[in-house]
Amino acid sequence: MSLAPVAVFAYNRPDHLRRTLESLARNPSARERTATIYADAPRAAKDEEAVAKVRDYLKTVSGFREVRVVEREENFGLARSIVTGVSETIEERGEVIVLEDDMVVSPHFLEYMDDALRRYADDERVISAHGYVYPVRRRLPETFFLRGADCWGWATWRRAWAKFEPDGEALLRRLVERDLVAVFDYDGEAGYMKMLRRQINGEVDSWAVRWHAVAVLENMLTLYPGTSLLRNIGADGSGRHVGRTSRFEAETTDRRIEVGTAPAEESAEARAAFKEYFRSAKPGLFDRLATAAKRALGK
16 A cells, blocks of 8 residues: 655754654655655845754665655745645555654554544545644543644645635635634634734745634544654744744654544534633733744844
């Protein structure tokens, strides 16, 4: 059986990228699949040395059946880089597993994604599978679904990605017209409406808020593990889109997650747990994220 390709998006953090790819290579099936690393071009002269180090490191990467490196000749930025790279991989292979350069994954991350991609390939209710879960206070089921989409270690199919809408203004209008703002924004707790408006105004560079909006509008679900299968190592002040914070430090697991144990419907328990987390993270967390994203745009 052909295994799903992995797309990894990198910019100017060679040490973070090395940890990400080494953790990915520790997954047993890594040697049987293709990993494509999209290396963005420097945005400014000050980034040239770090970008060059990333590209030098990528010449040494092993542990996969095939390593393909796509070196962008111009700076795409995070949103354009991910949307373009995901679209390219989906066009060629029909499905994709997506990581950024600051995500250290469990040895069972790829197995979980493979199981989800096979189990829900033809289920029109499901838009994606996700590998990270917020550090909520409640105990969550083995797996669960939420209406919407997410962006830290995820996978999807051609049929779902075809629904992606780049026009944030159109998405906002539809959310308001269909009275889905509360669903989209976790009853005002998540800060997604503020982020979408800032994306529309060119103040932040977010593809993920638009992906989430599409999922809500299409009434589609994302599968989550009850315990995170990855940790984000980029909340150390090194990234352009996440500032320095410990709010994302979730418990992780190295055990196998059983996929297919949850009904394909939104978990009221998990949604309540996410709302509690978003509420406890305020004030300031999502404003700091937005500030980091604005800094990435040079604003």
